[in-house]
Amino acid sequence: MKGIVFTEFLDLVEDKFGIEMVDRIIEQSELQSGGAYTSVGTYDFSEMLKLLKNLSSNTGIAIDDLLLVYAEHFFSVLEKSYPLFFEMYSDPIEMLASIENHIHVEVIKIYPDAELPTFELVEKTDDSLIMIYKSSRAMHHFGLGLMNKTFQHFNTTASIVLEKIKNDGTEVKFIINKN
Ligand code: HEM
Incomplete structure (x- = not known):
C-alpha cells in the first residue's frame, strides 16, 4: 500500500484524536516499519489493518466507519x-464507471506497485450504476466514502447500497442510484 495512504491516515487521526492517539496506535501495532512512513514509500497492507484495528478499539468506532470518514478526507487529497x-x-456516474478502465489504469502507471481493487461493471444507465468491488483488502467502505464524495464533487447526491457477496467483504456489490 502506498505511503500516502498511511501519512494521510495518521494526519487525520492526529486532527481528530490528537498526537497522543497517533503515538498510541503506532506503539500498540508493533509495526515492522516502526510507523515512520513517507508518502512515496510502499508498506505492507497488514500495517494499515493493525492501525485501523487499534484505532477502532481505542475509540469504539467500527473499522468500516473509520474507513468511510478516512475516504472522505482522502478524496480531497485526490482532488488536489x-x-x-x-x-x-x-x-459522477461516468467517472465512477471509469475507475477500472481509466483512472486506476493511470494510477498503476504512476505507481506500478499500487494495490488497487477491481470494479466490474454489471449495469449502467444515465443515473444508475451496479458494480462489483473485488479486493483482498476488503476496503469497500473506503470505496463508499470516495463514491459519496464523487457525487458531492458534482453537486449532487446518490443512494448507495452495499450487498456483500462474500462475508469477509472481499467481494461486494454496489448499487448506486443518483438522486
Ligand atoms: C485505492 C488512486 C478514485 C476506489 C487507491 C490508491 C490510490 C488510488 C493511489 C492506493 C493504492 C495503494 O495504496 O497501493 C485514485 C485516484 C483517483 C481514485 C488518483 C481519482 C482521481 C477512486 C474512486 C474510487 C476509488 C472514485 C471509488 C470507488 C479505491 C479503493 C481503494 C483505492 C476502494 C482501496 C484499495 C482496495 O480496496 O483494494 N486509489 N483513486 N478510487 N481506490 Fe482509488
Missing part, C-alpha cells in the same frame, strides 16, 4: 493531487 482526472469528467 490529480485535478486532471476531475476535469475530464462532468458526471
Whole structure:
C-alpha cells in the first residue's frame, strides 16, 4: 500500500484524536516499519489493518466507519493531487464507471506497485450504476466514502447500497442510484 495512504491516515487521526492517539496506535501495532512512513514509500497492507484495528478499539468506532470518514478526507487529497482526472469528467456516474478502465489504469502507471481493487461493471444507465468491488483488502467502505464524495464533487447526491457477496467483504456489490 502506498505511503500516502498511511501519512494521510495518521494526519487525520492526529486532527481528530490528537498526537497522543497517533503515538498510541503506532506503539500498540508493533509495526515492522516502526510507523515512520513517507508518502512515496510502499508498506505492507497488514500495517494499515493493525492501525485501523487499534484505532477502532481505542475509540469504539467500527473499522468500516473509520474507513468511510478516512475516504472522505482522502478524496480531497485526490482532488488536489490529480485535478486532471476531475476535469475530464462532468458526471459522477461516468467517472465512477471509469475507475477500472481509466483512472486506476493511470494510477498503476504512476505507481506500478499500487494495490488497487477491481470494479466490474454489471449495469449502467444515465443515473444508475451496479458494480462489483473485488479486493483482498476488503476496503469497500473506503470505496463508499470516495463514491459519496464523487457525487458531492458534482453537486449532487446518490443512494448507495452495499450487498456483500462474500462475508469477509472481499467481494461486494454496489448499487448506486443518483438522486
Ligand atoms: C485505492 C488512486 C478514485 C476506489 C487507491 C490508491 C490510490 C488510488 C493511489 C492506493 C493504492 C495503494 O495504496 O497501493 C485514485 C485516484 C483517483 C481514485 C488518483 C481519482 C482521481 C477512486 C474512486 C474510487 C476509488 C472514485 C471509488 C470507488 C479505491 C479503493 C481503494 C483505492 C476502494 C482501496 C484499495 C482496495 O480496496 O483494494 N486509489 N483513486 N478510487 N481506490 Fe482509488
